[in-house]
Amino acid sequence: xxxxxxxxxxxxxxxxxxxxxxxxxxxxxxxxxxxxxxxxxxxxxxxxxxxxxxxxxxxxxxxxxxxxxxxxxxxxxxxxxxxxxxxxxxxxxxxxxxxxxxxxxxxxxx
Amino acid sequence: xxxxxxxxxxxxxxxxxxxxxxxxxxxxxxxxxxxxxxxxxxxxxxxxxxxxxxxxxxxxxxxxxxxxxxxxxxxxxxxxxxxxxxxxxxxxxxxxxxxxxxxxxxxxxxxxx
Numbered sequence: 001x002x003x004x005x006x007x008x009x010x011x012x013x014x015x016x017x018x019x020x021x022x023x024x025x026x027x028x029x030x031x032x033x034x035x036x037x038x039x040x041x042x043x044x045x046x047x048x049x050x051x052x053x054x055x056x057x058x059x060x061x062x063x064x065x066x067x068x069x070x071x072x073x074x075x076x077x078x079x080x081x082x083x084x085x086x087x088x089x090x091x092x093x094x095x096x097x098x099x100x101x102x103x104x105x106x107x108x109x110x
Numbered sequence: 111x112x113x114x115x116x117x118x119x120x121x122x123x124x125x126x127x128x129x130x131x132x133x134x135x136x137x138x139x140x141x142x143x144x145x146x147x148x149x150x151x152x153x154x155x156x157x158x159x160x161x162x163x164x165x166x167x168x169x170x171x172x173x174x175x176x177x178x179x180x181x182x183x184x185x186x187x188x189x190x191x192x193x194x195x196x197x198x199x200x201x202x203x204x205x206x207x208x209x210x211x212x213x214x215x216x217x218x219x220x221x222x223x
Binding site: 003031033035040041042043044045048088090092096097098099100101102103 | 114141143145150151152153154155158160166168198200202204210211212213214215216217219
């Protein structure tokens with residue numbers, strides 16, 4: 001399968017704590033992206049990391065990519081109740097096909 | 111701001127009906143996509159289009175067709191709706207070149223009874 005697989009499936013933390021979710025995959029990739037989905041809505045792009053990059057930051061988000069282990073992690077620091085959402089990784093190798101994982105459901109408790 | 115608009119938020123149809131899901135983007139993007147999202151299965155690509163009148167099958171095209179007569183509009187057609195097509199349908203678009211991120215619509219929750 002070309003899908004990514006997120007872990008954990010669900011995560012519940014207190015506001016202010018950090019949240020870490022992981023994505024593992026089996027094929028080679030050109031880039032990996034993370035998206036966020038609020039309940040019942042469309043997905044919103046968060047961050048992209050290319051296969052020749054190891055780490056990227058965007059605000060409170062930090063993404064790492066280990067191509068030797070075929071895995072990526074998304075860290076959200078100092079979480080807020082508004083971060084409650086599902087988070088998906090999306091893999092791409094050709095640029096026109098994006099393979100999404102099944103997502104991690106994050107709940108941030110105020 | 112960038113916008114991908116799906117015509118219906120919720121839709122209820124009967125088995126055997128022909129169903130049209132419409133998606134319009136205002137970003138002049140060449141690439142448009144239709145996904146369906148089911149619990150535990152994530153997003154699965156149904157069809158995508160990289161230009162007007164061009165289309166490519168995704169992973170699960172059976173039971174679906176698409177139409178792209180104008181650059182801004184990409185329609186998903188369920189020729190004869192079945193109950194196993196009850197799902198959330200998400201449209202997305204993307205520009206060309208190095209801009210790789212997808213812009214999604216809000217989704218259409220389709221129920222086939």
